[in-house]
Amino acid sequence: MNAIQMILVVIVAFFAGMGGILDEFQFHQPLVACTLIGLVTGNLTIGIILGGSLQMIALGWANIGAAVAPDAALASVASTIILVQGGQGQKGIGTAIGIAIPLAVAGLFLTMLVRTISVAIVHIMDRKAEEANWKAIDRWQMIAVALQGLRIAIPAALLLAIPASVVRAGLNAMPAWLNEGMTIGGGMVVAVGYAMVINMMASREVWPFxxxxxxxxAVKELTLIALGGIGISLAIMYLALEGSKGGNNNNSNSGSGDPLGDILDDY
Structure with missing residues (x-):
């Protein structure tokens, strides 16, 4: 990995860290972060595959009250860097997934550290607000958001500072049973993440889809593009039915507005 690629990776990591707080451009999502790092390092295919696998896990992560979800941004960035530096290609994806989970949990420490610092920044902004110093408020706001970016960018830079030969030697030194175990464990975690998503979304209206x-x-002739087209078509038909049913509800004041739900209620 040359110097330009390293700089681009750190930039992606910086935006991923900010995305975890802003939630506007979704840079922190594994599918986005891993794909961008794979793109700038010339490993787009494995970046997309790793990002898709980690995305299935992260879909079940959510902040609930004071409980903060594992850090998807750090897990995505760090595991992709390790995968690229290790040079194992698609064979190393299972190991990268196994490494990503403890990294996501470890990222909570950095999250708590930055948010603790942000509390002090908020008090500074309160004092600036009393002084009606709006420029200072904006400046401290940008500093607080930048700290979130540095929370991921600094660990990414430290990982990039490790020579690729050292990372490759470390991965190759792993015994076969550990490597295979991490691959199996990574696959199980993906399945658990998908099960969590289904558990949250499952309803009688969604199960048919x-x-x-x-x-x-299961139809081998259908590509991912074809499956995506079918999914979009089903979503358009569902929204069309929901809209037409909603229009009828305005006149008759009957039904729930959910076409599938009303059909099942009739049975």
């Missing part, structure tokens, strides 16, 4: 999707996925 899950069943149709699993059945169509």
């Amino acid at each position: 899950f069943i149709i999707g699993f059945c169509l996925a």
Whole structure:
């Protein structure tokens, strides 16, 4: 990895750290962060595959009250760097997923550290607000957000400072049972993450789409683009039915507005 690629990776890591707080451009999502790092390092394919696998895990992560979810941004950036530096290609994806989970938990410490610093910044901004110093408020706001970016950019830079030969030697030195165990464990974590998503989304209105999707996925002739087109078509039909049902509700004041729900209620 040359100097320009390293700089681009750190920039992506910086935006991923800010995205974890801003939630506007979704740079912190594994599919986005891993894909961008794979793109700038010339490993787009493995970046997309790793990002898609980690995304299935991160879909089940959410901040609930004071409980903060694992750090998807650090897990995505660090595991992709290790995968690229290790040079194992698609064979190393399982190991990268296994490494990403403890990194995501470790990222909580950095998150708490930065948010603790942000509390002091908020008090500074309160004093500036009393002085009606709006420029200072904006400046401290940008500093607080930048700290979130540095929370990921600094660990990424430290990982990039490790020579690729050292990372490759370390991964190759792993015994076969540990490597295979991490691969199996990574696959199980992906399945658990997907199960958590289904558990949150599952309803009698959504189950038919899950069943149709699993059945169509078994057809080998259908590509991912074809499956995506079918999914978009089903979503458009559902929204059209929901809209027409909602229009009827305005006149008759009957039904829930959910076409599938009303059909199931009739049975």
